[in-house]
Amino acid sequence: MKRLIVLTSLFMCTLTILPVLAGYQVGDVATDFKLKNIDGKMVSLSDYPESKGFIVIFTCNHCPYAVMYEDRIIELQTKFAAQGYPVVAINPNSANKQPKDSYANMITRAEEKSFNFPYLHDETQAIAKAYGATRTPHIYLLQRQGEDLKVAYIGAIDDNARKADDVEARYLEDAITALESGAKPDPDFTKAVGCTIKWE
Amino acid sequence: MLRTGILLFVMFAATALPAQPRIPVLSFDELDKLMNQPNDTLYVFNFWATWCAPCIKELPHFDSLGRRYAGQKLKVVLVSLDFEDELETKLRPFAQKRKLRSTVVLLNPGRGGEWIDRVSPAWSGAIPATVFVRGSSATRDFYEKQFEFAELNTIVQQILGEQE
Structure with a gap:
């Protein structure tokens, strides 16, 4: 009986976290959104009708792994916005759970680092849930195919969070190169250590 | 030989240690060996880091677990994902200050994230x-x-x- 209760409660646990763990796989059509940027204006992917795709990055202010990638994200925007793949960064964290990730602190951090990309606030966390983001940083590379934006790569920017100089595999850049040559990214999915998204 | 020594230390270190005399640095293969021992001890591996706030909140519960099941076939291993070059500046001072009693190891998995699936898909x-x-x-x-x-x-x- 006790075992049954334990099993049932574990099962219910699984059910409750499923909506978070669901989300996109490579090949799925990604949803657009309308989220507030650090300049107070609303930003949607439909604001960039000419883009070939997007580098959507779930990131935040407080996570050391996110911070280690800030300079690399600035470089990605410099390099790939011009090639048709702009960076769109989204902070999905609850400021109640992690005050450093408040909207006000997003503005401060963006000014300190001179972010050259939109840094959007997913206040309801609905977009992080729709995409299936679980950690920061968590990258979704989207490719425009007709009317749709399809997920082409999910995972890490590269294989070395700590030392940008010591990176061997640039997963995200290689994925864009593959798309540009008409190929499928390989790998199209990677994992990396990161901070949990701070759900409300 | 040194590696075997480290593994033996981790495998047999008593649960009630004084404040972290040693924190071995393990490769993923070395950790994987610890995670695949064919005995009847229940190992609880908790992946954490000193920079991770929710991790730090739950750490005392893992120490309590070790105490609650002292003398039984249960062993808690706190697997830190702190960086190896911050072992002395961050991890060890933290372990000493918090008086962690469970075994602490530092995992240096190297580059890439393929090892993450080997812990669990x-x-x-x-x-x-x-x-x-x-x-x-x-x-x-x-x-x-x-x-x-x-x-x-x-x-x-x-x-x-x-x-x-």
Whole structure:
């Protein structure tokens, strides 16, 4: 009986976290959104009708792994916005759970680092849930195919969070190169250590 | 030889240690060996780091678990994902200040994230994450979440209860 209760409660646990763990796989059509940027204006992917795709990055202010990638994200925007793949960064964290990730602190951090990309606030966390983001940083590379934006790569920017100089595999850049040559990214999915998204 | 020594140390270190005399640095293969021992001890591997706030909140529960099951076939291993070059500046001072009694190891998995699937395909890489392993019953239960003590205790009771 006790075992049954334990099993049932574990099962219910699984059910409750499923909506978070669901989300996109490579090949799925990604949803657009309308989220507030650090300049107070609303930003949607439909604001960039000419883009070939997007580098959507779930990131935040407080996570050391996110911070280690800030300079690399600035470089990605410099390099790939011009090639048709702009960076769109989204902070999905609850400021109640992690005050450093408040909207006000997003503005401060963006000014300190001179972010050259939109840094959007997913206040309801609905977009992080729709995409299936679980950690920061968590990258979704989207490719425009007709009317749709399809997920082409999910995972890490590269294989070395700590030392940008010591990176061997640039997963995200290689994925864009593959798309540009008409190929499928390989790998199209990677994992990396990161901070949990701070759900409300 | 040194590596074998480190592994033996981790395998047999008593649960009630004085404040962290040694914190071995393990490669993933070395950790993987610890996670695949064919005996009937229940190993609780908690993946954490000193920079991870939810991890730090749940750490005392893992120490409590070790105390609650002292003398039974349960062993808690706190697997730190702090960087190896911050072992002396961050991890050891933290372990001493918090008087961590469980075994602490520092995992240096090297580049890439392929090792994450080898812990569990269900792990996205976010921490805290915990895996309960018992070789004799082929148990490997994985959770990517922050625990309260009662939940940890329930899972342990459930796994230990299966033996009877």
